[in-house]
Amino acid sequence: MKFSGFKVVKEALTGHRGWGPLWRDPEPQAAYDIIVVGGGGHGLATAFYLAKEFGQARVAVLEKGWLGSGNIGRNTTIIRSNYLLPGNEPFYEFSMKLWENLEQETNFNSMVSQRGIINLIHTDAQRDAYRRRGNAMRLAGADAELLDREGVRARLPYLNFDNARFPIKGGLMQARAGTARHDGVAWGYARGADQRGVDLIQNCEVTGLRIENGAVQGVETTRGFIGAKKVGVAVAGSSSRVMSMAGMRLPIESHVLQAFVSEGLKPLIDTVITFGAGHFYISQSDKGGLVFGGDIDGYNSYAQRGNLPVIEDVAEGGMALMPMIGRARLLRAWGGVMDMSMDGSPIIDRTPVEGLYLNAGWCYGGFKATPASGYAFAHLLATDRPHETAAAYRLDRFARGHLIDEKGAGAQPNLH
Amino acid sequence: MLIPHPLLGLRDAQEFTYLGDAALIGRPAPEAGEAAFCDYVFLRDNPAGIHRELWFHEQGDRSWLVVTRNTLTHEILGAELATDVARRSA
Ligand SMILES: Cc1cc2nc3c(=O)[nH]c(=O)nc-3n(C[C@H](O)[C@H](O)[C@H](O)COP(=O)(O)OP(=O)(O)OC[C@H]3O[C@@H](n4cnc5c(N)ncnc54)[C@H](O)[C@@H]3O)c2cc1C
DSSP states (O other): OOOOOHHHHHHHTTOOOOOSSSSOOOOOSEEEEEEEEOOHHHHHHHHHHHHHSSOOOOOEEOSSSSSSSSSGGOOOOEOOOOEEEEEETHHHHHHHHHHHHHHHHHTTTOOBOOOOOEEEEEEEHHHHHHHHHHHHHHHTOOOOEOOOOOOHHHHHTSTTTTTTSSOEEEEEEEETTTEEEHHHHHHHHHHHHTTTTTTOOOOOOOEEEETTTEEEEEETTTTTEEEEEEEEEEGGGGHHEEEEGTOOOOOOEEEEEEEEEEEEESSSSOEEEEEEEGGGEEETTTEEEEEEEEEEEEEEEEOOOHHHHHHHHHHHHHHOOOGGGGGGGGGEEEEEEEEESSSSSSSSOOOOOBEEEEOOOOTTOOOOHHHHHHHHHHHHHHHHSOGGGTTTTTHHHHHHTTOOOOOOOOGGGGGG | EEEEEETTTEGGGGGGGEEEEEGGGGOOGGOOOOOHHHHHHHHHHOOSSSSEEEOOOOOOOEEEEEEEEEEETOOOEEEEEEEHHHHHHH
């Protein structure tokens, strides 16, 4: 089934009876060339690019729940490439370019919307830091623009510019940044992978990794043993749990991040606003809900829900920035489990076990990375060489001292 | 979350800052070598379930506690002074 304007009109006229399931529901085969563990955004994108770009057909994605039940369906959908460090920025800009062509590539409406992002500036020091960041972005081929106070005011007149503690002095804008429909991204990749022969196997939890003589043989699952020449693990917040099945300890702690959505309102915010100093960021969904969040709760958690102090902190940040949102009612709050790494940057690498590969450490920023992470992980799985934009995401960088620490916070995951 | 402080009774977790796994008390000896320090600084067990962890009572009596907590449910099972734990394992 191919989506097109013609198909939409035809179905509208014939009672919508011609829409079929978007992917098959196959039984697991005895063995595959490559198994991807985790049917979140990264796992599905990996399978898609393995099939599309690297000619791999005997591929399966194993998902313990249903496709998209993890963070890919829980995030606040912001996509951007506004990083500073050379190990990061080219990778995220590669991802941005893949976003820009995603819907054509997958023939699926993922609602990629380049509505821009503005990071607010409150001090001279912060302006210097953002100017440096903007220059780093432009050096890597991304777009960045420094706004002064009036430039921000022209775009966002409803903000409180004269907050006593954090008056708004300007902003760093990336016009090509924006949002996408998070589960639409998962579905688009899932459908594209399935069409190219990848088996998407749901309700299939990996419970063990079979390793003999230092090489992976396959995975034990709730649906039996499945053999594989290569196993790529992309399970985000569950990375430590799955890799412990191979006896590995990771430079990762799992933390909970919460997010919130208000009742639907008329169009109000036509971009993404981040108020880092106040631990608050916000955008508006196409349905009208204000989508916002703040910091992680800050303690190890696998609970997929957080506590009230952070809700209060986020609400305070929102009220400081945009007092008018105090009138909106909160519709929902939820949480997801983040794979917080020790330097705040991800890992896409081989492991000491032959044939076992790891994609992890995405912290609270892995949604924007979904296309590039899938592409780079597929590249690594298929060719055994890192993709050029992901070459710094090595597992041994901690031992070598080559950390990629955007915040300079050190090995303290709840500060990244 | 309420933390049962051994001296002060039930205290709101908001009064505390969080450091991480209580294994951090066991800093390697200075001559233990780079690999041991790398493991100590960067690697974590990160279990789903019972976790012993260091909380600092920053807005209270400024003591360090070892809190035992279930990371799947956030249930707090106990707390003791980190100095007591450190002394026991020394
Ligand atoms: C509240 C919130 C807001 C966020 N906001 C943003 C944002 O605005 N921008 C941004 O870039 N990022 C954001 N993120 C981060 C982003 O969502 C994640 O980094 C990213 O989704 C992680 O990759 P994934 O999609 O593959 O993860 P997931 O969707 O979590 O996929 C992992 C999958 O692995 C499965 N799994 C786990 N264990 C096993 C097993 N043993 N066997 C089989 N399957 C298993 C899980 O069920 C899950 O489906 C946010 C996250 C949260 C929680």
